[in-house]
Amino acid sequence: MPSPEAMEEDDDPVVKEIPVFLSKRLADKLFIFQYPMKPAISGYDDAEFLKTAIKPVNQEVMIEVAIDTTDGHFNQKKGEDIAASAEEPVKKDGEEKKPYFENDVMDKIVLKSSRALPNCDNYGIGVYQDGEFHITPLKGFLQLRPDFGYLDKADKRVKDDGKNTGDESEEEEEQAKQVNVSFARKLPDHIIKMKEQSFQTHAKKVSEEQWISCDYKSVKTTQAELTRMEMICNASEDAVNNLNLSKRQYLDSLAPPLKEEQFSKANIQSHTTSLSYIRTLPLLDQVKILMKDAKVMSFVQLRAILSLEHETASILKYLQQVAVLVQGNWVINSELVYPKDTISAHSGVPAELMCRARDYILLSFTEHEFVDRRAISSVVKLPAEEIREIFTNMAKHQPKKGWRLIVLPSKDFNERYPEIAQRQDMFWEAKRKQLREVMEAQNQTPPRQRRKSSRESIPEQKSIEVTSLVR
Incomplete structure (x- = not known):
């Protein structure tokens, strides 16, 4: 003691x-x-x-x-009506199917x-x-x-009966229609x-x-x-051992931490993971997970979430590996949003094309505070659902102005870290040339435009036994 x-x-x-x-x-x-x-x-x-x-x-x-059909609150007439509507018609071979409600009442x-x-x-x-x-x-x-x-x-x-009882004369007068055959x-x-x-x-x-x-x-x-x-261990068993483990080892053995691939799967299924768990991961993984969840974030916000024990230089190093600078804020890389060998959820567009379209939209945001979604669609030529998905994941629409990033533009980061800002400008210049070459091959050259203020931008439109244990 x-x-x-x-x-x-x-x-x-x-x-x-x-x-x-x-x-x-x-x-x-x-x-x-x-x-x-x-x-x-x-x-x-x-x-x-x-x-x-x-x-x-x-x-x-x-x-x-x-x-309990004998209960005073049970509506006998309604119960019979429901049972009657649930009945299925007799099969063509004359075999009767077992009724859903055997007693002609629900x-x-x-x-x-x-x-x-x-x-x-x-x-x-x-x-x-x-x-x-x-x-x-x-x-x-x-x-x-x-x-x-x-x-x-x-x-x-x-509904089927309604279709089958339609006017037969209309069916007779219906003329042959052209059928287009396509091969998958x-x-x-x-x-x-x-x-x-x-x-x-x-x-x-x-x-x-x-x-x-x-x-x-x-x-x-x-x-x-x-x-x-059976939920009680047998105390006479010799298999019960004392645990000579530290507190951390004991907790990990009782509730093993999720592996990275398990954590990614949990995020896809929309199950929240605590910040305390994220902070146990390597710094690169912390930055990647937080940026993938937020999509757009200022450096001040990211620094406030991460533990104070991490140096700013280390955070900036890893941040540049997983995100790009747009309007003074950081946006998650397109390759992390649409991983290689995946397709979009709506029309099955390959990840390569989704990344290219998203990069072009981000490039537009580096030149304008507001972006016209219809103008983007005319250039990248993707289905409307995919274009809208890209926009809604990182921007929001403002009537009569267009789409803007979910985080307001800021000059704070560019002023505090001019070298990184200059390096990001060089990255976007190279990205602009790369996109121009790709789209020129498709006769779709993205025009380089001067920066516009928000006022100059274009408006946008067996048998198993189951036992209940609860007492």
Whole structure:
């Protein structure tokens, strides 16, 4: 025990030590079910589950919950109408399909899940018992919401029936139309790879996995209680060892830091990473991540975010590797926004063309405070969606003036660091010549224009058992 004097000097003394155990008996099997559309005080603990099914690979769950049709608040007439609209017509071969609502009334709802988090490697469930804390790793967070697919099918049938009952005379009078036949060219390997990672491909893989029926065990059953006991480590096991680790090593082993590629993927999926984690990375990675997130930032803003332990010279060195100076502010390099061998999200434009268009837009911003998007489109010849994407990621539109960068122009950096500013001017002069050569080959020479003020600029227009552990 530390002396009383040492306890007084410690602002945050240890008041109690609790043994921590890691239980793995339910690892890769434990999920948290969340019901965003259901109040916490009225969950599904006492509900009657008719059917349950799971897709273990894609982590999807489907549950049929019975509706009490004898309740005084239940609208019998409306329930029958919904059941009738959900019925599908008899097949052509005479085989009748099983009705969605077997009792001719809406007597159930179907809950389908979606992932709340793409990765749960650093999450677990803790149980405190007999002065010990037991942690079980989580497989995933699933949010279950009512599914109304039968209503979508009913609407589609109505539309199809409307088309089939159209005026036959109009069909007879319809004249032949010219049909243009086109042949698809072979796509490059990197574009094929990007399409394999698309949402449509992922949705197809999900639909191909078969549902596996499950036996649901209520939270109040003996089976559920026995399963909860598996979250407690067996104290008699000899495999429990003391950890002779530093605080940092212990935290890293408990919650391993994300690797760079994992961190980039997390950013793409729009999951925020804390600034405290970013500050643990090398300085170059810190500057790159912050600039990719902000797109446009002044040096004063960047310096205020980074730790004071980093020298200004080091920050400037790495900043010039990942960003360019425009109107006294720093803008992330186009190659980091559109990496090599990728395509745009809208029309599948290769990254090389996206970078060239973005560089031309940035070059225009070095010459004008406001830029006309239509004038840019007439030069770079990309689809309107791609042009708008480039502008909206780093600029905003001001009526009757045009687009300007999201950070106002400033002369502060140029005055404080004239050598770097001069070096950036030389970079843009070389970039101007490079773009001119490329566009001259396409008969699209970007004219060099003198600087204009804002007033001179142009205006712009199997069977698996699922057990509930929650009590």
